[in-house]
Amino acid sequence: MTADYGYQDPRPARITFDEWDDLFQRIPDELIEKFHYFPPNNEPWSKYLFPPQTFAIYGARHLRRLKFDNSLAALRLWGFINNESERLFRARQMGKKVIAVMGDLGPLAVIVNSFPDCVAFYPDCWWWTPFAMESKVLLDAAAQLGIGEATCFSRAALGAFAKHSYFPDPDLIICATGASCDDYSGVESLVAKMFGKVIWVETPLRICGETAQLTQLLTEEYRRVITALEQLTGTKMTETLLLNGIERSNRVRQLTHRLRSLAYENCTLPALETMMIEFGCLHYYSDITEWTAILEHLLATAEYRLKGNLPILKPDSLRLAWLTPPADPLLLPYVEELGARVVATEYVINQALTIIDTDADDPLGAIARSMLAGSLNGTSRERADLLIAQAEMRKAEGVIVSAILGGSHCALESKLIATHIKQRLKIPLLEFDVAPPKGEIDRQTITRIEAFMELVRSKRCQKS
Amino acid sequence: MALITREEVEVLRAERIEELKRLKGEGKKVVGYFCQYVPVELIFAAGAIPVRLARGDYFSSVRGERFLRPDACPFCKSCLGKFETDPLYRLTDALVFVNTCDMMRRLPEAVSANIKIPIFQLYLPRTAEPFPNRVQGFERQIMLLKAWLTGLTGAEVKEERVLTAITQYNSLRQAISQIDEGRALVPPRVKGSEIFGLALLAWLLEPQKASRVLLRHSSTPTSTSNYSAPRVLLAGSILTEEERDLIELIEEGADIVADVVCTGARFFAGSVELQGNPFTSLAHFYFNRIPCAYRRPNDLLYDKLKQLILERAVQGIIYKTLLYCDPWRFEAKFLRQNLGLPVLEIDGDYSQTNREQLRTRIEAFVEMLK
Numbered sequence: 138m139t140a141d142y143g144y145q146d147p148r149p150a151r152i153t154f155d156e157w158d159d160l161f162q163r164i165p166d167e168l169i170e171k172f173h174y175f176p177p178n179n180e181p182w183s184k185y186l187f188p189p190q191t192f193a194i195y196g197a198r199h200l201r202r203l204k205f206d207n208s209l210a211a212l213r214l215w216g217f218i219n220n221e222s223e224r225l226f227r228a229r230q231m232g233k234k235v236i237a238v239m240g241d242l243g244p245l246a247v248i249v250n251s252f253p254d255c256v257a258f259y260p261d262c263w264w265w266t267p268f269a270m271e272s273k274v275l276l277d278a279a280a281q282l283g284i285g286e287a288t289c290f291s292r293a294a295l296g297a298f299a300k301h302s303y304f305p306d307p308d309l310i311i312c313a314t315g316a317s318c319d320d321y322s323g324v325e326s327l328v329a330k331m332f333g334k335v336i337w338v339e340t341p342l343r344i345c346g347e348t349a350q351l352t353q354l355l356t357e358e359y360r361r362v363i364t365a366l367e368q369l370t371g372t373k374m375t376e377t378l379l380l381n382g383i384e385r386s387n388r389v390r391q392l393t394h395r396l397r398s399l400a401y402e403n404c405t406l407p408a409l410e411t412m413m414i415e416f417g418c419l420h421y422y423s424d425i426t427e428w429t430a431i432l433e434h435l436l437a438t439a440e441y442r443l444k445g446n447l448p449i450l451k452p453d454s455l456r457l458a459w460l461t462p463p464a465d466p467l468l469l470p471y472v473e474e475l476g477a478r479v480v481a482t483e484y485v486i487n488q489a490l491t492i493i494d495t496d497a498d499d500p501l502g503a504i505a506r507s508m509l510a511g512s513l514n515g516t517s518r519e520r521a522d523l524l525i526a527q528a529e530m531r532k533a534e535g536v537i538v539s540a541i542l543g544g545s546h547c548a549l550e551s552k553l554i555a556t557h558i559k560q561r562l563k564i565p566l567l568e569f570d571v572a573p574p575k576g577e578i579d580r581q582t583i584t585r586i587e588a589f590m591e592l593v594r595s596k597r598c599q600k601s
Numbered sequence: 602m603a604l605i606t607r608e609e610v611e612v613l614r615a616e617r618i619e620e621l622k623r624l625k626g627e628g629k630k631v632v633g634y635f636c637q638y639v640p641v642e643l644i645f646a647a648g649a650i651p652v653r654l655a656r657g658d659y660f661s662s663v664r665g666e667r668f669l670r671p672d673a674c675p676f677c678k679s680c681l682g683k684f685e686t687d688p689l690y691r692l693t694d695a696l697v698f699v700n701t702c703d704m705m706r707r708l709p710e711a712v713s714a715n716i717k718i719p720i721f722q723l724y725l726p727r728t729a730e731p732f733p734n735r736v737q738g739f740e741r742q743i744m745l746l747k748a749w750l751t752g753l754t755g756a757e758v759k760e761e762r763v764l765t766a767i768t769q770y771n772s773l774r775q776a777i778s779q780i781d782e783g784r785a786l787v788p789p790r791v792k793g794s795e796i797f798g799l800a801l802l803a804w805l806l807e808p809q810k811a812s813r814v815l816l817r818h819s820s821t822p823t824s825t826s827n828y829s830a831p832r833v834l835l836a837g838s839i840l841t842e843e844e845r846d847l848i849e850l851i852e853e854g855a856d857i858v859a860d861v862v863c864t865g866a867r868f869f870a871g872s873v874e875l876q877g878n879p880f881t882s883l884a885h886f887y888f889n890r891i892p893c894a895y896r897r898p899n900d901l902l903y904d905k906l907k908q909l910i911l912e913r914a915v916q917g918i919i920y921k922t923l924l925y926c927d928p929w930r931f932e933a934k935f936l937r938q939n940l941g942l943p944v945l946e947i948d949g950d951y952s953q954t955n956r957e958q959l960r961t962r963i964e965a966f967v968e969m970l971k
Contacts, residue, residue: 283934287672287925314897315727319703322727323931326897330935337897339728339735342700350741354726357734517710545703545927548673553710 142168144209149442149449151204151407151473154189160207161188172213174224174424175231183227185220186212192219198271202576204470206410206449210434217431218413221258221422222303228256228423229305234370237304238420239294239325241313241340243489244508246420248359248501249311251374251382252366258304259420260294260328261321266303267293268465271576275300282327286573287543289320290464298328306332309369311362315340316514319545336365343514348506355505363501379500383493385425386418390490392432393418396439401480401531404448405439408469408479412462415482418489454478455535455593458528460520460554461485461547463539464571467578468586472537475590481527483520487512517550521557528562535565535593537586542570565592604780604795605818607845610802613814614689617805621692624650630754633693635680635708636701637863637890638725640743640883642766642873644697645808647750647758653804654690655864656683657841659951668711674704675923675950676839677711684716695719695753697746700727702895702928721749729896731889740884747880763879769808770873776815777803777869784858785913793835793857793865794848800868801842831970832914835860836906836936837921838929843951844921850960851919854967859909861902867891895928906940917943917970919963924950943969 144164152160164186173183193200197219205211228235234255238245242261249257267276267290275296276286282299284292297303312325312335329335338358341351363374372378396414400406406414414435421428442448450473457472458481469479488511497503512520528536538555540547547570555568567589572579578586621631630649634641644651657679664685665678683690696718700706709720724742726735747758777799783790799818803811833855840848840862851857860866870891874882892902909915918940922929930948937944945966947959 284931287930288927312897319895319927322895322897323927326899326931327935329898337728337730339726339738341726341738342706342724344700344722344724347741347745350738354734354738357732361732517707542672543925545925546707548670548925549677549704549707549711552668552670553707553714556714 142171142209144168146208146438149405149447150207151449151470152207153204154193154201156207157189157205157212161212164209164212168209172216172427174217174220174427175228176426176430178231185224186216189215192216195219196270196272199269199466199576202467203409204407204474206407208435208438210431210438211406211410213431213434214410214413217424217427218422224423225256225258225304234308235305236366237307237310239310239312239328240317240321241338241488241508242317242419242486242513243511244359244504245311245313245338245362247382247386247493247504248362248379249366250385250421250425251379252370252372253378255366255370256423257420258423260297260304261291262416262419263294263297263303264289264291264464265466266297267574268467271574273574275303276573279324282331284320284323284327288323289318289541289544289547290571290573291318291321292324294321295324295327298331309365310335311338311365312336313338313340316342316511320543336362338362340508340514343509344516348509351509352502352505355508356499356501359501359505376500380495383495383500383504385429387492387495389421389425389429389432390418390492392429392436393490396432396436397482399436399439399443401482401527403439403443404450404452404454404478405442406435407449407473408459409466411479412469412482412484415484415486415490416462419486450478451476455590455597456480456531456533457593458482458524458531458533458536460524460536460538460558461540461551464541465574465578468539468571471578471583472586472590475587477535477590477593480531480533481524483512483524483527485512485520487523488514517553518557520550521554521561525558525561533562533564534597535567535589536562537589538566538568540568540570565589565596604791605798605802607794607798610798613802614805618688618692621650621652621689625692625694630694631692632695632697632750632753633690634697636699636705637868637893638699638701638887639697639723640746640887641804642763642770642883643743643747643750643758645766645770646762647747648754648756649695649750650807651804652689652693654680654683654693655801655804655839655841656687656689656843657839657951658843659953661686662951668715672925674702674925676841677704677708679841679951680708681711681715684712693718695721697721697723699723699725701725701893702926719753721746725888727895727897729892729898729901731885736884736888739888740881743880743884760879763883764875766808767873767875767879767882769812771875773803773808773812773815774869774872776812776819780815780819781866781869784856787914788830789832789856789858792852793860794845794852796860797840797845797848797865800865803869829971831855831916831967832858833917833919833970834858834906834909834913834915835862835865835919835921837862837947838923838926840864840921841951846953846956847921847947847959850956851963854964855917855970857919858913859915861891861905861909863893867893893928894932899932903936903939906936910940910942915942917945917966919945919947919966921947921949924948
């Protein structure tokens, strides 16, 4: 839809880089001028909706190989995501405090964003950069610092810190550890050694029960974070500020829930865009206000498609559930090319999707509880059960478990999870490691995915 | 004359296994644990028998691949394999895990999926700064362990018994520490391999018996090398009992005068405070142990390394890590750059096929130190 902007989206379709470039020419200039980061700022330098070529020239070479949703809202999403580095440097120029939040995947950003003029960003999310840029520069930089190839691609974040050119050196670095993986804990440790001082936050596991006690422990950790931010910014954190921050985060989470549901149940958005939406809950791509506006735009688009029966993927496509986010963005569009659609996911970031209780007496405690409810803090079996519940609800016909060779948690839990899912769902399951970036999916993985799809298709045929 | 030989250790192990069988027959529970952060005093005070499961070899690791991916930690894979083959592992009635690294965090899930045995997973904060909320949180975990042990053994874990256990284990740790001081001398009076052997006895035998064995052996006069042997420090991932081969290989040309290995000096370092609430004392002691590399920050580990390097006139570091052991592998570069000593990095999966290449590398390293 997007009538609000005086622009009619073409019929929903997944388009190529070149088609996006053509489409961009048809978007009125006045409309492009409307979108600015860090609103209400509307300075000319803060535009972010550009032809895809702009981002490809800046390094996002994988854009040439992906397929995209052709709605204005989705193009806005891509422009915003690809503009994050610039936005962070600009935040520094604008006098905002740039805070790196690492390792907890969700709640720390809620706290940081509750402070006026603080921008939280997740270096963790730079794990996509080697794939987006089709370059091993960041991985090589990490290797030079001691984290080599037998490690999760999240090591790219260490390379990004070392290069000093992907985001400004943060005013404060907050590193959560405990529930996060060893790979990322190692990245954090070396970042801490590089910068001299970080705030360490213990994020306990749920394993031993006693939620009240764990909540108390985590709340104290968050209090230390708040003290550090107060010292940095000179702003005293109040309950009102914190509740306001929670409400803004909850708004993002509510929108994300609705969008996931529309995408996975009603085929209104492709899987890659939906994954990027879900990951936006971690850090709002460093600008919560504009990110919320983009989500609202996406939601309006998805609801228009639902109402008009205009799915972007064929509703009768093969229904897949996906566990662990694929580091290579080529993979999700590829399965869609083969006639599948994703209907359920477990990306280990649902602590960033949990709605935080705003009626609680203690807002920090409420944030802590939302963290402790996440799949990051629990067992592999709980992760598997989360996916199973969604897969059953949406009648998934196959499951893909993607992992990272050398990723410390993948090595132990992938097999446990895969075994449990196979026993419970009794549908085909494909487990594979995402290969290092090289601009295309490696042939072996392609063969395995294609064979898996054949199997899923034949199972459907047998049933019918 | 050696302080304690490998053969003597094996005899004591065999005797202990027979003893454990007998005690199990009498209704005692054998509680296995894997990590130096487990408060053994509690297990002992509960009337159970604590036994550290610190064995690992290539064959059991391969066997473990039936349950885990090949790129999982060799020690974790080996643990699973050992439950099928190792008499000590098969004697355990229950297991206590600590969520140290990612692999050890999830190993209990793999064990419970494949081996039906009661499990307790102790949550130790990964952050090492001893803020009150963290230490208190860990103390609460210790109380949960206490309750679980009572459920297992039927015996209440009383304060007096915990104090007795603390006293006995303190004595044991102090006894090994005193012997370990012999490694600081020039030339060292004790070999690194002997210290690893004594540590092994400390977690295998009943504490008073282990102390008696130590006392007997500590009176044995030893002299291990001449002045010219380079003095090295051993650091890195867990060294299993079977890896004494590697230690002995190093000692063919060098003296291991210090280590920061969890099955070596870190296992017997320090004492639990006897004053005050024993559960609080245990929480403080185990929380504040010389940190494993996985803890954040791990500055205290580096402080300890620097202290040992100075005190024991260390000339070089042998850094032995396990394949896919991220917490230790990640430190290798920083350690090399910051300790100012030559470092030999060895990464392995218990395979013996590269033994002669390893020998060459170690010999070359030792030559370089001379």
